[in-house]
Amino acid sequence: MYPIKRNRRLRTNQAIRSLVRETIISPNDFLVPLFVVEGKGVKEEIASMPNYYRYSLDLLQEEVKELWKLGLKSVLLFVKVPDNLKDNKGTEAINPDGLMQRAIKAVKNACPEMLVMTDVALDPYSVYGHDGIIENGKVINDESVEVLTEMSVSHIEAGADFVAPSDMMDGRILSIREAFEDREYTDAGIMSYSAKYASAFYGPFRDALDSAPVDSQDIPKDKKSYQMDYANRFEAIRETEMDIDEGADIVMVKPGLCYLDIVREIKNEVDVPVAVYQVSGEYAMLKAAAEKGWLDHDAVMMEQITAIKRAGADIIASYFAKDVVKLLNQ
Ligand SMILES: NCC(=O)CCC(=O)O
């Protein structure tokens, strides 16, 4: 009678493996991050993110039409702000005719049904490259929340569906939610970066937007006073539950691969959709290894994306979204 169970039976061929596969990837899983710059006819490759680009508004419109045809129906917008428009308080962030506000309208004009989410944080607008306002060498919380709230209102007024606060200030979800309710923006969504870790994997993104903290004695050199310590687990649950109580519709864990234990834990705790951001450094690592011929790009990409979903992601923000969907269509 040996052996009673033979688990290999369910792995015998492609058909049975497909039949018992637990995690299926589809275009509906993805949120596509897009980088926007001023200009016309601009599509510039980001040096540390091969095959990923910054688009001017005209080419952004072409790109979103292509994404829509591929079945990718949600985008997350980031803008690269010219240096002369940066200050400490993120004044440009609330300009109704700013690049983000125009980008939202451009996407909606090109592709009205595309779900538009927008990044809310001061770093692309800050002369110091921080997510909030600096005072006496510190990132101050409550004044930063006021600007982030105005910025969120301005994005919704420009036509965004969701704002995605990525700043990790305390209390900003409540402040934004109250501002939306006061104005009767009852459909305006909030996807909170609720468990965002102070990670070294964000390097290429900061190249893409030229948004890294500046190197100066009087300015915090990193974001550790607001982003979470990667050694912590319980704190992620606390942050996430608070953001849900404050009015977040979707919560997020960021980065992805090194944090899948946190993803599973949060997925088991909460009853709102959980997003995971597979960040720029994760993208760059695979692109670099594949360029050298050390890893099989597509195979590793699918393994990583499937692992993120298996861990509990309902939504995956990933620079690989288009690559994945093109592969699925083959
Ligand atoms: N607030 C958005 C990010 O920080 C993205 C980071 C990355 O992709 O590395």
Ligand SMILES: [Mg+2]
């Ligand atoms: Mg928080």
